[in-house]
Amino acid sequence: MKSWSSYLKQFAIAIGVVLLIILVMDYNIRLDELNRLNEKATIVRAQATQAIQTQVALQTQIAEATSDRVTEDNARNNGEIQEGDQRVVPIPATGVPPLEISVPTPVPTRVKKWQVWMELFFGE
Template sequence: MSALPFHVRRVLIIIGIVVLVFMILEFNRRLEELNLLTEQAEIFRTEVTQAVRTQNALQTAVAYANSTAAVEEWARVDGHYIKDGDLPVVPVEAPGDPPIILATPIPTPTPMQNWEVWYTLFFGD
């Protein structure tokens, strides 16, 4: 290398520095891509964990729905069935009593403020 003129040495050093800078930039790009992929992998792992938990909960619900305890609970609560030996109780109104009528309250409209009126006029709902 000592036989080369001074200008050629300088050019080779500059080319070496430029190549080194490009290598550093490429390394930085790869590190950024690695960070992005790591974040995406973490999000994906979280979603997979949630999906597995949901699947386990649904499998548990299906197993319970196929059990006799679920059938009995439905029969007593929703189906209004009774077991042998149970005494059904049916509430009956006393004869001559007028039926109870529940009045539904009418909601009172809340007054709009000035700025809300103008906002509705200009931009709609």
């Protein structure tokens, strides 16, 4: 018959093994969580970089749109004038009809079927 101390020793070893298994499982769960969070952090960093690049691009567009040169060019294209400018409006000459130049439409040439196949297989 085994003594009371040998049962206690076996019981303590069994408890130790169970605790060790629980600790290893918890460690594994924590490692999985760490990997998941690292992947998510990488995605968030990429999104943040993209947002910063978009912000820089938009700030550049705002700076270009509000510059004096662009504003003046747009005003000139819209027909606005500056102080001191004299507006000139061209008036067509009376009595002389404008010349209309008609461009003849080119006549399509008929291509033979063998030429089409040659061009398809050997053409550049």
